[in-house]
Amino acid sequence: MDAEKLLMEDTLFQFIDRIRPLISNELWANILLNVTKNELLVLLLLYRQEDVTMSQVAQYLRVPLNTATGIISRMEKQTLLSRERNEDDKRVVTIRLSASGRNQIRQILTTFRQYGQKVLSELTSEETALIFTIIEKVISVMQKEQFQAMNSPAQTIRKIIIE
Known part of the structure; x- marks a missing residue:
C-alpha cells in the first residue's frame, strides 16, 4: 500500500x-x-x-423481484411493514409501513435532523456552502466511478444471503 492510501x-x-464516543448508546441501539x-x-421509500x-x-x-x-x-x-394483495389482481402485492416501521424511521430521521441542525448552527454560511459543494463533488466522483464500473467488461460476483 502506498503512503497516500495509508494516510487516507x-x-x-x-x-x-x-x-x-460522541454517539449515544441509544443511537447505536437504534434500528x-x-x-x-x-x-x-425500503423504509425510506415507504x-x-x-x-x-x-x-x-x-x-x-435494482434487484431481481425474488430478492426484493x-x-x-x-x-x-420484524413487523416493520405489511403486504396486501390487490383485490382485482392477486399478482399485485402492495407494501405499506406498519406503525412500528413508521415510528422507527421517524426516530432515525429526527436524530439525524437534530445532529444536522446542531452542526449547521455552528457553521458560517460560507462553511455551509462549502460543505454542500464538497458533498456534490463526492457524489460526482462516485457517479463517475459507478459509470466506469458498469461499462467495464469485468464481472463481479455478488453474495446473496438466504435465510
Missing part, C-alpha cells in the same frame, strides 16, 4: 475513533444496527411514498 486510511480511522442497507432504503408494489421495490433497489421478496419477508417478520 489512518485519517478515516482517526475520524471514526473521535466520533465513536440502523438491525437492518441491512436495502431494508433501510416513508416517502406511503405504499408501493413489489415491482417498484425491486426497481428502486426476500427483503420484504424479513421486514414483515
